[in-house]
Amino acid sequence: MDLLVQGMTCEGCAGAVRRSVAKVAPDAKVKVELKAGKVQVEGKADRAAVIAAIEKAGFSVAR
Numbered sequence: 001m002d003l004l005v006q007g008m009t010c011e012g013c014a015g016a017v018r019r020s021v022a023k024v025a026p027d028a029k030v031k032v033e034l035k036a037g038k039v040q041v042e043g044k045a046d047r048a049a050v051i052a053a054i055e056k057a058g059f060s061v062a063r
């Protein structure tokens with residue numbers, strides 16, 4: 001799935017997003033494009049759970 005995440009400003013943010021996705025989708029591969037705000041999750045992952053995890057980490061996700 002592809003998500004648009006707002007609020008990521010540095011590698012630290014990207015790492016926080018990666019970690020929060022990993023919590024709800026441990027087997028998924030996560031790719032973060034910092035500048036574009038794109039987060040690509042490949043593999044088994046529940047979209048709603050992934051979005052909720054990213055939002056819990058303090059970022060907004062476009063729906």
Ligand SMILES: [Cu+2]
Nearest residue numbers: 009010012013
């Ligand atoms: Cu940051």
